[in-house]
Amino acid sequence: DAKTTQPPSMDCAEGRAANLPCNHSTISGNEYVYWYRQIHSQGPQYIIHGLKNNETNEMASLIITEDRKSSTLILPHATLRDTAVYYCIVRAGGTSYGKLTFGQGTILTVHP
Amino acid sequence: NAGVTQTPKFRILKIGQSMTLQCTQDMNHNYMYWYRQDPGMGLKLIYYSVGAGITDKGEVPNGYNVSRSTTEDFPLRLELAAPSQTSVYFCASRDFSGASVGTQYFGPGTRLLVL
Numbered sequence: 001d002a003k004t005t006q007p008p009s010m011d012c013a014e015g016r017a018a019n020l021p022c023n024h025s026t027i028s029g030n031e032y033v034y035w036y037r038q039i040h041s042q043g044p045q046y047i048i049h050g051l052k053n054n055e056t057n058e059m060a061s062l063i064i065t066e067d068r069k070s071s072t073l074i075l076p077h078a079t080l081r082d083t084a085v086y087y088c089i090v091r092a093g094g095t096s097y098g099k100l101t102f103g104q105g106t107i108l109t110v111h112p
Numbered sequence: 113n114a115g116v117t118q119t120p121k122f123r124i125l126k127i128g129q130s131m132t133l134q135c136t137q138d139m140n141h142n143y144m145y146w147y148r149q150d151p152g153m154g155l156k157l158i159y160y161s162v163g164a165g166i167t168d169k170g171e172v173p174n175g176y177n178v179s180r181s182t183t184e185d186f187p188l189r190l191e192l193a194a195p196s197q198t199s200v201y202f203c204a205s206r207d208f209s210g211a212s213v214g215t216q217y218f219g220p221g222t223r224l225l226v227l
Contacts, residue, residue, distance in 0.1 A: 034215070042114075043202050043218030044155070098169065099145075100216060102154035 002027040002090040009107040013083075018075040020106050022088030026067040031092045035063060035073045036102070037084040044087070044102070049071065078110045113138050116219035118203050125193040133188040133222050142208040145216065146170075155202065161186055165226040171224030172189040181220065190219045193226045200224070 005023040012018040024033065034049040048055055048062045050071070055062045061074040075082055087105040119134045137144065140162045147155040157170030161180040176195060177189040186205075190197060200223050204216040 022209065039220070041200075043204075043221050044216075046215050049215060098153070099157050099160070104154065 002031055004088045004090055004103060006086070006088050006103070006106045008104065009109070012078045012108060013112050014080055014110055015077055016112050017077040017109055018023075018082065018110065020073040020075075020086050020108065021070065022073070022087075023070045024088070024090045027068050027090055028092065031090045033062065033068075033071050034089045034090065034091060034100075035060070035062065036087045036100075037082075037108075038087070038105075039081075039084040046085075078108075080110050080112070082108065083110045084108060115139065116203055116205055116217050117127070118199060118219035119203075121220070122223045122225075125190075126227060127193060127195065129193050130189070130191045131224075133190070133201055133224075135186045135188065135219060136184050137186075137203075137205040137217070138184065139198075139205060139207070139217065140183060141205035143206045143216075144182070145204040145206075146176075146179065146186070146188045147202045147204065148172065149199075149202060149221075150199050153219050158188065160203075186201060190224075193224075195226050197225045199223060224227075 002024045026088045032049050032051050035047040038044045048060050050062045064071045085105040085107050087102050116137045132148050145160045146158040149155045156172050159178040161167045167178050200221045202221050203219045206216045
């Protein structure tokens with residue numbers, strides 16, 4: 001699986017958009033980009049994933065650059081409950097057993 | 113759907129004791145996983161299962177055992193507990209499809225303290 005690089009921490013004001021970057025310059029053509037978050041003391045929560053195209057769901061948007069070497073997770077209107085560690089994971093699709101490798105992630109702090 | 117449930121939420125064990133961490137999912141997922149997370153660290157895979165009757169080791173299987181007799185349940189057994197097994201344990205499951213290989217649903221975790 002390709003290595004990912006994320007900033008260790010970010011701040012965001014409540015109600016504003018939170019844009020979390022992730023670099024994955026060695027990503028392969030069959031590898032997806034997944035985003036998870038972990039709120040303190042809870043289990044990781046799947047947010048969104050994508051391959052090439054931008055994706056949006058009820059939680060967030062995922063913007064993947066054309067060369068696929070980086071991506072941005074966007075929380076459009078951050079709330080205090082979005083304070084968490086956000087993990088960007090690159091993983092190939094297919095029928096493998098699907099181990100996820102969680103790195104250090106980005107600690108997002110949303111403040112009033 | 114309750115999703116992935118884990119019991120107990122918290123447990124204190126003495127060195128040398130044994131216990132079973134329970135995990136149940138109601139999403140009819142084939143794949144199930146056990147991870148551990150030490151303070152300030154990422155998750156490490158202990159064991160996984162691709163279906164009833166099929167299990168395999170992950171990165172850190174020593175000191176643990178698993179079984180998978182049904183699709184729903186995937187218990188993790190600790191034999192001879194050691195302080196190094198103090199951690200938070202997460203169970204996860206996922207569906208079987210190509211794109212969803214990275215889409216795992218996690219339980220709330222079991223905090224284990226071995227003294």
